Amino acid sequence: QNIIIHRVLPMTKRLIQRVTNEGDVVVDATAGNGNDTQFLAETVGPNGRVFAFDIQQEALDATKERLEQNDCLTQVQLICDSHANVKKYVEAPISGAMFNLGYLPYSEDLSVVTRAESTIAAIDALLDLLKKDGIITVSVYDGHPGGPEERDALLEYVRTLYQKDVHVARYELLNQRNNPPFMLAFEKMRDFTTHERI
Numbered sequence: 089q090n091i092i093i094h095r096v097l098p099m100t101k102r103l104i105q106r107v108t109n110e111g112d113v114v115v116d117a118t119a120g121n122g123n124d125t126q127f128l129a130e131t132v133g134p135n136g137r138v139f140a141f142d143i144q145q146e147a148l149d150a151t152k153e154r155l156e157q158n159d160c161l162t163q164v165q166l167i168c169d170s171h172a173n174v175k176k177y178v179e180a181p182i183s184g185a186m187f188n189l190g191y192l193p194y195s196e197d198l199s200v201v202t203r204a205e206s207t208i209a210a211i212d213a214l215l216d217l218l219k220k221d222g223i224i225t226v227s228v229y230d231g232h233p234g235g236p237e238e239r240d241a242l243l244e245y246v247r248t249l250y251q252k253d254v255h256v257a258r259y260e261l262l263n264q265r266n267n268p269p270f271m272l273a274f275e276k277m278r279d280f281t282t283h284e285r286i
């Protein structure tokens with residue numbers, strides 16, 4: 089089947105693939121169980137670098153196991169810290185970054201969720217680190233406690249970005265059940281290392 093209107097998660101991967109080559113540096117801002125980390129590690133290959141963040145050791149352990157099983161751990165640095173601190177660990181230029189917001193699936197404690205303040209701080213920092221034409225994808229869920237607040241703050245934040253600096257798009261399937269995510273995609277339109285907000 090030759091799908092064109094993909095569901096959100098495959099669409100995030102397609103966008104990242106468009107801007108990422110072997111040997112590039114990329115960021116997984118929310119490692120979780122390592123799905124996106126593995127995808128990024130396979131996309132940049134053994135000569136590339138993936139910086140994968142999570143605030144839960146449980147998530148990084150699951151990610152590490154997945155990467156080992158798929159023979160792509162060597163190009164990944166696992167970082168147990170908030171993505172808001174990305175500039176402490178990562179230098180420009182990066183080609184892309186992915187966020188998958190919400191809680192760690194299958195965890196016993198579903199109360200640890202991404203929060204607007206750190207998510208926005210991380211996107212802001214990653215926009216500075218991104219090369220021109222680079223892409224950030226954010227999969228946004230609003231079906232869990234705290235989700236609607238994070239969604240609303242994000243939608244307010246994106247309106248403060250100048251269009252000459254960044255293009256921001258929202259993508260979603262409108263006929264899916266069970267609170268599917270929507271995607272925010274950010275494309276860096278010109279070179280900058282610190283941007284202003286409206």
Ligand code: SAM
Pocket residue numbers: 117118119120121122123124125141142143144147169170171172187188189190191192193200201202203206207
């Ligand atoms: N992409 C992941 C996967 O493929 O399994 C799923 C990510 S999960 C929906 C969200 C993750 O974000 C959780 O593991 C959670 O611990 C993590 N998280 C929450 N706040 C964070 C923060 N400030 N910095 C980094 N990770 C955070």
